[in-house]
Amino acid sequence: ETQTLVSVPCSPWGLTPTPDLHGPRKPLLNAPPHGVIPMGGNFTIWCWHQLLDMSIQLYKAGDGNYLTYTDPAGSEAEFPITSARRDHGGSYTCRYSNRTDPPAYSEPSDPVQIIVADPSLPRPSISLSLTSVTASGAGATIRCQGQRRDVRFFLHKAGDLNLQRQMDPAGDGAEFLIPTVGRQHGGSYSCSYRPRSEPFVSSQPSDTVQLVVAGESPSLASLGRVAPGAAVTVRCECQCRGARVLLSKAGDSDARRVIDLSGDVAEFPIRSVSQRDAGSYSCQYSTKSNPSVWSEPSNPVELILPAPGPSISVSPSGVIALGAAVTIRCQCWCEARKLLLYKGGIPIQEVYADGDGGEFTIPSARREDSGSYSCQSRSRSEPPNWSDPSEFMRIVVAGERSSLASPLAARPTRTPPEHPDFTHANVARLALGAAVLLVLGPILAEVYYSHPREAS
Numbered sequence: 001e002t003q004t005l006v007s008v009p010c011s012p013w014g015l016t017p018t019p020d021l022h023g024p025r026k027p028l029l030n031a032p033p034h035g036v037i038p039m040g041g042n043f044t045i046w047c048w049h050q051l052l053d054m055s056i057q058l059y060k061a062g063d064g065n066y067l068t069y070t071d072p073a074g075s076e077a078e079f080p081i082t083s084a085r086r087d088h089g090g091s092y093t094c095r096y097s098n099r100t101d102p103p104a105y106s107e108p109s110d111p112v113q114i115i116v117a118d119p120s121l122p123r124p125s126i127s128l129s130l131t132s133v134t135a136s137g138a139g140a141t142i143r144c145q146g147q148r149r150d151v152r153f154f155l156h157k158a159g160d161l162n163l164q165r166q167m168d169p170a171g172d173g174a175e176f177l178i179p180t181v182g183r184q185h186g187g188s189y190s191c192s193y194r195p196r197s198e199p200f201v202s203s204q205p206s207d208t209v210q211l212v213v214a215g216e217s218p219s220l221a222s223l224g225r226v227a228p229g230a231a232v233t234v235r236c237e238c239q240c241r242g243a244r245v246l247l248s249k250a251g252d253s254d255a256r257r258v259i260d261l262s263g264d265v266a267e268f269p270i271r272s273v274s275q276r277d278a279g280s281y282s283c284q285y286s287t288k289s290n291p292s293v294w295s296e297p298s299n300p301v302e303l304i305l306p307a308p309g310p311s312i313s314v315s316p317s318g319v320i321a322l323g324a325a326v327t328i329r330c331q332c333w334c335e336a337r338k339l340l341l342y343k344g345g346i347p348i349q350e351v352y353a354d355g356d357g358g359e360f361t362i363p364s365a366r367r368e369d370s371g372s373y374s375c376q377s378r379s380r381s382e383p384p385n386w387s388d389p390s391e392f393m394r395i396v397v398a399g400e401r402s403s404l405a406s407p408l409a410a411r412p413t414r415t416p417p418e419h420p421d422f423t424h425a426n427v428a429r430l431a432l433g434a435a436v437l438l439v440l441g442p443i444l445a446e447v448y449y450s451h452p453r454e455a456s
Contacts, residue, residue, distance in 0.1 A: 025049075027056070029094045029109035036115045036202060037084045045079045047094035047109065054096040059108065061091040089116040089200025114200065117192075121203040122147050126191050128209040140181050140211060144191035145173040146203070151193040156205065158188040168196075178211075186213040187239055210242045212285070217296035218245070220283050223303045226273050234268040236283035236298060243285040250280040250300070261285065278305045278385065309388040310339070310357065310377050320365045320397045330375035330390065331357035337380040342389065343371050353377065370397045 027049040037043045047056050056077040057066035070077045081088055091111045097103040129141040144153045153174035155165040167174040178185055190205040218238030226232055236245055238261075245266035249255035257268055266285075270277055282297040310332035320326055330339045332353065339358040341349040351358040362369055372392040379385035 026107045027094055027096055027109045029092065029112050031092070031112040031114055035113050036117055037088070038117050039084060039086070039119055041084050042080065042082045043084060043114070045081070045092060045094075045112070045114075047077045047079070047096075048075060049096050049106070050075050051096070051098075054098060055103070056094060056096045059093045059095070061093070061111065084116050086116055086118060086198065086201050089114055089198070091200075115194070115202045116200065117202050117204055119204055121193075121195075121201075123204045124153070124191055124193055124206045126189065126206040126209050128189075128211060138181050140178045140185070142176045142178070142189055142191070142209065142211075143173060144176070144193070144206065146193050148172060148193070148195070150196050152196060152199075153191055153193045154202075155189060155191050158190070158208070160187070181211075181213055183213050186211055208242070210240060212240050212243060212295065218283055218285060218298045220281065220298040220301045223281070223301050225304045225306065228273060228275070228305055230273050232270045232273050232277075232303070234270070234281055234283075234301075234303075236266040236268070236285075237264060238266075238285055238295075238298075239264060240285045240295070245283055245285045246294075247281060247283045248297075250282070252279065255279075273303070273305060275305055278303050304385050306385070306388055310375055310390045312373065312375050312390040312393045314373075314393055314395055320369075320395060322365060322367070322398050324365050326362035326365050326369070326395065328360040328362070328373060328375075328393070328395075329357060330360070330377070332377040332387065338378040340376045340378065342374045342376070345374075365397045367397050367399050370395055 027047050030046045030048075032043050045058060047058065049056070052073075052075060054075070055069055055071050057069040058077075058079045059066050068079060070079070077094070079094075091113050093108040093111050095106045095108045097105045124144050124146040127143045127145070129143070142155060144155065146153070149170075149172050151172075153167050153169060155167075155176045165176055167176065174191075176191075188208045188210055190208045192203045192205045194200075194202045218236050218240065221235040221237070223232065223234065234247060236247060238245070240261060243261050245259055245261050247255075247257045247266075247268045259266055259268070266283065280300045280302055282300045284295045284297045286294040310330050313329045313331070315327045315329070316324065328341060330341065332339070337353055339351050339353055339360075340347050341351075341360045349360045351360060360375075372394050374389045374392050376389045377387040379387075
């Protein structure tokens, strides 16, 4: 009686084949990505199932019997192939069996194809009709040209394993038409061919061409606040390999920079950031043809630097008389739009900048106006850029026990104590000593004379 094997094959990539409910379930076979192996290269074919103590066999279509087998301890078998040759190309399957006599076999896995790339075959060339930047909705043609007529051409798109269009041309070249170009068609294309007599042997891929769809804008990485003098790199990313990338700063035509892109990210370094580097940046890319066709600009990003702190001064200087008018001057060389005055860290007044600074007034000084003041400037750009605060200025109004106005916070001063006058205390002490002697003198004399004397 034939034993029915039941398993649920699974792969590390999360692929699960459809169960066959009428018999043993199929294992899963997997080969290297793309299935294209360079001549002389090494590769491994994996076969999975979920039963233990099974034998796993690897088959190649057209060879009849199995190529090799293994008895893995678990449910996964590896079949390494070293130094790939042309005859290693083909369609492979695997299946597993138990150890009964006769053994019961599972159904074969779905086949996978191994293609061996032969460097002796001349590489084809590839070209793109019109310009590499194409308006959305227009048609585009990718032409692949070889040197042989008995071949099948294949079109590949980088990063898209599902796209592998093929064509059997009558001549030595093939044209792949994209009737209506959309953004999903943008990317890097190459092509290869396979001789019809050897369908599992391929040429090396051609060079790549870049199809860029107009309106497909690049992206710019955010920058944010940067400390002056820091090194910054502005990165523009797009699927536009081989294009020309332009970095622009809003309102500054002298800050435009252009580089030719070799990968997917264009980097524009700023070695030491200064105030002139602050602003809004965007990037876009174009073909290298003449005239150039430019993509839409990227999202704008802001490079923000803290503006240098303003200076602060007060008039009149020194101790302010009660009721006197006081003017606080905040001066800035940072094209400020607004100035904000703080007292004890709390904002109390705001004025529009006039020229290189602004003034705050206290019409009639009171004692409660005494304290530490500072100011801060706000840039004209949007979003606004606030400077660091100025140093503190201490204001003293008459009647407050404190030091004079100073750029630094006032420190309380101590009045050294006066030297005390000890004259009266010394006289009192002398008088007291004399009185004690007057009292003790007679007593001591009486004791002396009343004591009996010894005989001589």
